[in-house]
Amino acid sequence: MSAPAVTRRDADAEIRSTVRIPLSVAPMMARTDRHFRYLLRQITRRSLLYSEMVHARAVVRGRRERLLAFDAAEHPLVLQIGSDDPADAAAAARVAEAWGYDEVNLNVGCPSDRVQAARFGACLMAEPERVARIVDAMADAVSIPVSVKHRIGIDDLDRYEDLLGFVDRVAASGACARFTVHARKAWLSGLSPRENRTIPPLRYDLVHRLKRDRPDLTIEINGGIQSLAEAREQLERVDAVMIGRAVYDRPMMLAGADRDLFGAADERQPSSREVLLAMLPYVERERLAGTRLQEISRHMMGLFAGEPGAGAWRRRRSAGQHRPDAGPELLLAAAPSASPTES
Structure with a gap:
């Protein structure tokens, strides 16, 4: 599949729909795969979704069907790549556009040792010139928006x-359509990736100040946001909000997002059981294509979080999901009973 021969400069006058979307779900390794994204699309139609991070060379040379395939229902969708090389990143961006992604994002925030060894992720914050060259090359290669996700700082570069x-x-250069800022610094040695998500203090004030000082840039805030109410508060100071693990643990927290944050007053808020029922045809279709139930159902652990029967749902779902013949009927049997308003 070849990329179209268009450039950023051909599309400068066009405002792409992803850039100003006020809510997104963060890219998370081993979490935001195509099955979890499909689940989220049964809850929110409008929030911006991300792939897991994929190295640019894997995008170009790897098994693209496994790495890049997605369902059309997942739009709007961003491919996040990792790279330290402008040519590799540009080639990956062309592949992303050819595969139908709505945007491509450069990871400048991951602090893991493995990522640092490959010279991409958060360590690139020490090399803004290199990041600028990478982003410019990506944007010149495609017509879809290019964005960057980064930290407020690293190590002693934290002013x-x-x-x-x-x-x-x-x-x-104007190449970066949106800056998604994780409001924590990253320590590149001494802390694990998990610790880097919790130990460095949140500095929302720095992201708010960045937006005040650079009002013409699109600034999205990320880190520690736990609810739509908190997201609404942040939207008074920045252009967009990205939520990560809170959504994975409690996906139904997004049930009111389209109405409350996107102004879709006529869109009905689904219940968790309705979301489950909407997933069953997808589960069966994937089962027939060779996908084991566990690959999908592991993302549904928190679907009923905070509701009566949530614990029983987790136990019953886990008990049989490893069977080779397990299918949608197991999920339906494991689900809490419908409430009177849903029956």
Whole structure:
């Protein structure tokens, strides 16, 4: 599948729909695969979804069907890549566009040792010139938006002036459509990726200041946001909000997103059971294609979180999902009974 011969400069006048979407679900390794994204689409039609991070060279040379395939229902959808090389990143961006992704995002936030060893992720915050070259190359290769996800800083590069300098350099050419800022710094040694998500303090004030100082840039805030109510508060200060693990643990927290954050007053908020029922045809279709139930149902652990019967749902779902013949009937049998308003 070849990429179309278009460039960013051909599309400068066009405002792409992904750029101003006020809510997104963060890219998460081993979590935001196509099955979890399909589940989320039964809950929110409008929120922006992300792939797991994929290295640019894997996008170009790897098994694309396994790495990149998605259901049309998942739009709007962003492919997140990792790279330290402008040519590799541009080639991956062309593949992303050819495969139908709505946007391509560069990861400049992951602090893991493995990622650092490959010289991409959060360590690139020390090299704003390189990041700018990568983003410019990506944007010149495609007509879809290019964005960057990064931290407020790394190690001793944690002053506001360091953050502002990084953003200004990357923004200079106009190639970056959106800056998604994780409001924690990253320690590149001494903390694990999990610890880097919790130990460095949240500094929402720095992201808010960035938006005040650079009002013409699209700034999205990420880190520690636990509810739509918190997202609404943040939207008074920034353009968009990204939520991660809270959504994975409690996907139904997004049930009111289309109505409350996107102004879709006529869209009915689904119940958790309705979401489950909507998933059953997908589960059966995937089962017939060779997908084991566990690959899908593991993402549904928190579907009934906070509701009566949630614990029993988790136990019953887990008990039989490993059987080779397990299918949608197991999920239906494991689900809590319908409430009187749903029956």
